[in-house]
Every structure is written in C-alpha cells, then in structure tokens.
C-alpha cells in the first residue's frame with residue numbers, strides 16, 4: 149500500500165490502496181486464464197495490491213486465477229473474498245472459507261465478506277466470521293449489498309460493530325448510496341467498496357465523461373474512477389483483464405477533478421434527492 153498514492157485505513161488499523169482489482173468473469177474460460185493471471189500480476193506490480201474475488205466468480209475459477217497471480221507474493225496482497233449467502237450458516241461459513249483458502253493457495257484472507265443477505269440470521273454469520281478471525285484465517289470481515297436498514301440491523305448483532313466494509317454498487321450512474329448509506333458508513337469509518345465503478349464498461353461512452361477526459365488527456369474510465377476516489381473511505385474495484393487498462397485505471401489516482409468538473413458531473417448524473425433503495429448487479 150505504501151506504493152500507492154491514495155490509501156484508506158480500515159477500522160482494524162490496516163491501510164489499503166484506495167483502488168483495487170476486481171475479478172468477476174475471471175476464471176470462467178480456461179483459455180483466458182493466462183491472460184487474467186498476467187493482468188492481475190501487472191496490477192500488483194504497479195501498486196494495485198487489493199484484489200477482490202468471491203467463491204461465486206467462475207464457481208471457484210476466479211479464486212484459482214487469483215491464487216496463481218499471487219503465488220510467491222502473498223505478503224504484498226490485501227486479499228478479499230466472499231461467501232455465498234446460502235453457505236453463510238455458522239458452520240457453512242467456516243467450511244466455505246476453508247475451500248476459498250485452498251483455491252487461493254493461502255492460509256488467510258485479509259477481508260471476508262457476506263456477498264449478500266440470505267436465509268441465515270446475521271448473528272450466525274457474524275459468529276462464524278469472528279471465529280475465523282480468532283483463528284487467524286481472516287484478518288477482518290464485512291458485508292456486501294447491505295442497505296442502511298441492513299447495516300443498522302447488523303450493528304445490533306453481537307460483534308456486529310466489527311464490520312469493516314460494505315461493498316455496494318456505486319458509480320456515477322448509481323449514486324443512490326450518497327443520500328444516506330455512504331455518509332452513515334463514513335461516520336463510522338466503515339469502508340465502502342464501490343463495485344462496477346465504471347458500470348461494467350458502459351460509462352466510457354458517456355458524452356460528459358468523454359468531454360471532461362479530453363481536457364486532461366485522460367480517459368472516461370479515469371474520470372469515472374476519479375469521481376469515486378475523491379470520496380473519503382471509498383474503494384473502487386474496477387475489473388480488467390488487460391494490463392494497459394489496469395495501468396490506465398491506476399492512473400486515475402493522479403487525476404484531480406475541479407469543482408467545475410464535479411458540477412458538470414452532477415448535471416449529467418444528478419445526486420439523489422431522496423432515499424433510494426440500494427441497487428444491485
């Protein structure tokens with residue numbers, strides 16, 4: 149994290165780069181494996197040492213790809229994975245974590261997230277997370293796709309306040325979280341990991357982004373990421389299987405948007421003026 153220009157310090161005291169590497173869609177096609185591994189390694193080489201994966205991605209395939217990419221350099225990486233809600237019972241969470249560790253070729257995750265809410269009581273999942281933490285199998289735990297009411301419920305559960313992150317859909321075209329959830333998390337220093345930060349690639353064709361990018365000889369993807377990086381405690385996790393795009397995304401950390409740019413972005417993508425239910429992809 150020391151190499152990266154922007155960092156976030158989590159509630160457990162660990163400092164991470166403010167921009168991570170996503171891995172959804174990786175590990176699905178064996179022919180692309182080598183390219184995906186190379187892309188992730190290229191990201192690590194330029195300071196993007198936070199990797200976000202999940203048991204869901206490629207049904208374990210993405211974790212295998214990540215395992216290959218981090219082999220021999222586990223200490224450089226802040227590794228995040230997620231448990232399926234239907235595995236998130238007291239014992240199921242522990243078993244799922246052990247399977248993820250096996251695929252990733254490591255003995256610990258830095259952060260383990262409940263992928264979204266399911267049928268098991270939060271208290272059960274949290275109890276399992278706390279046990280994994282005590283065993284050193286995870287450094288910290290968090291949640292994903294939790295709206296404000298879910299977070300409030302979580303805080304009522306024993307040890308619920310140990311949650312360090314909530315990973316949610318957040319980008320210029322999905323700003324609902326700014327109304328309540330983001331400030332609520334910021335007040336408590338719960339990191340907000342912004343998933344699909346360039347709306348799965350769709351934002352790069354937006355005219356306003358194209359226009360702002362031109363003035364800086366930057367790219368629309370960089371503007372979309374810079375918009376998120378401006379915000380305290382927000383960690384966008386763009387995914388790319390191309391080393392040059394990963395470098396482009398990294399360089400968003402050096403792009404500073406002016407008040408004028410931010411006004412133009414607000415005009416094109418109005419911030420929420422009332423509570424909006426959390427969206428999911």
Ligand code: NDP
Nearest residue numbers: 170171172292343344345346347348349369386387388389
């Ligand atoms: P992103 O917004 O990160 O967009 C990824 C797409 O954009 C890919 O098709 C990629 O193509 C393309 N892309 C990336 N960088 C550039 C660039 N600089 N210029 C042009 N195109 C680019 O979407 P994701 O949905 O992948 O979200 C990111 C990560 O968030 C996921 O990979 C996953 O780790 C996490 N996530 C979590 C969810 C949750 O429920 N917790 C849900 C969804 C995502 P290519 O690879 O070909 O370069």
